[in-house]
Amino acid sequence: MAALTTRLPELNITDAYSDQNSTNEMQCIDFRDWYWLTRHQPVYLLIITTLGIVLNAFVLLVFCLxxxxxxxxEIYLSNLAAADLVLVSWLAFWAAIMEKPLNWDFTVALRGVVKLGMKINAYCSIYFLVLVSIDRYLALVHPMSYGRMRRPKYAKLGCLLVWGLGLLLSASMLILWAVSRGEMVELVWDGMLITFGFIIPISINTFCTITIIRALKKQSLARSNAQKSEQKATTLVLVVLVTFLICWVPFHFMTAINLLYRTEMLVGCDLIKFVDIFTPIITDLAFFNSVVNPILYVVVGKNFRKKVQEVCKQCGVSTVTTTSTRSNTSAPLNTFM
Structure with a gap:
């Protein structure tokens, strides 16, 4: 039984970003009922890591080549792929940490870096979707008034600001965690994640999405090619946004429940069982979003599939050109042999 209880803290919702052990949990939960989930967690994370790295790297290569x-x-979506790549790159380390007992050999600094990578993804992913939603809002609702704002240089500047915001929010809490690992730091950490990583960005996305849907309904059937292209991009963005909500809303809901529990606003063994049993599943669902996004680009994004085909043709043409050039340069030598 002792071996089972030592692995539980690695699965708490806050332990994906913090360390916490609770005596009440040990008294309320029979760990043998769901230890199979703990045992298979590292395997699942390694699968997510492999698929996430391959698929997101593929998306970035298509955009770059x-x-x-x-x-x-596409600038926003490529940065979203980069944020997902950051997350899945660190999940392998997290899986290795989960496989170790409490006296694991990794340094505290490495564990902090893993948490930093996860936090950056949690913040940056949602704010890249905010930028995408605002771009679709301007393109469909105010195409004439704010058209100048939809320029690549402004998009790149917005992405830099998002990366900076994600790093600032994550690093500030990581520093507090390193200096003082008290309960108050953990509460502030979760409170910031819920406020700045969910409530504020989701409110912006909800407003933009509702307005965009209304604008699409009002548009006539006779649309220009430019409008059709904008709508194709909007469809992909909406699907990505809905998928993000499906994967991450349960995570933030469980974070809020856990926050209320640790502040003793909610108590009871039933609550503890609910949080500790469903937390691993919900956390895995959130991580799975980093694998789903690249698949959505291919399945839903017609423009992206077109880019993939063009990149393949481009690489094929370059290969043929290189081969023909080599054969032409070697032809005179063959005539003398």
């Missing part, structure tokens, strides 16, 4: 410059929406 394509001969045409990325549109504003």
């Amino acid at each position: 394509h001969k045409k410059a990325c549109t504003v929406a």
Whole structure:
């Protein structure tokens, strides 16, 4: 039984970003009922890591190798892929940490870096979607008034600001965690994640999404090619946004429940069992979002599939050109042999 209880803290919702052990949990939960989930957690994380790295790297390669410059929406989506790549790159370390007992050999600094990578993804992913939603809002609702704002240089500046915001919010709490690992630091950490990583960005996305849907309904059936292209991009963005909500809303809901529990606003063994049993599943669902996004680009994004085909043709043409050039340069030598 002792071996089972030592692994539980690695699965708490706050332990994906913090360390916490609770005596009440040990008294309320029979760990043998769900230890199979703890045992298979590292395997699942390694699968997510492999798929996430391959798929998100593929998306970034397509955007980078394509001969045409990325549109504003593609700049945001490429940065979203980069944020997902950051997350899945660190999940392998997290899986290794979970496999170790409490006296694992990793340094505290490495564990802090893993948490930093996860936090950056949690903040940056949602704010890249905020930028995408605002771009779709301007493109469909105010195409004439704010058209100048939809420029690649402004999009790149916005992405830099998002990366900086994610790093600032994550690093500030990581420093507090390193200096003082008290309960208050953990509460502030979760409170910031819920406020700045969910409530504020989701409110912006909800407003933009509702307005965009209304604008699409009002538009006539006779649309220009430019409008059709904008709508294709909007469809992809809406699907990505809905998928993000499906994967991350339960995570933030459970974070809020856990926050209320640790402040003793909610108590009871039933609550503890609910949080500790469903937390691993909900956390895995949130991580799975980093694998789903690249798949959505291929399945839903017609423009992205077109880019993939063009990149393949481009690479094929370059290969043929290189081969023909080599054969032409070697032809005179063959005539003398």
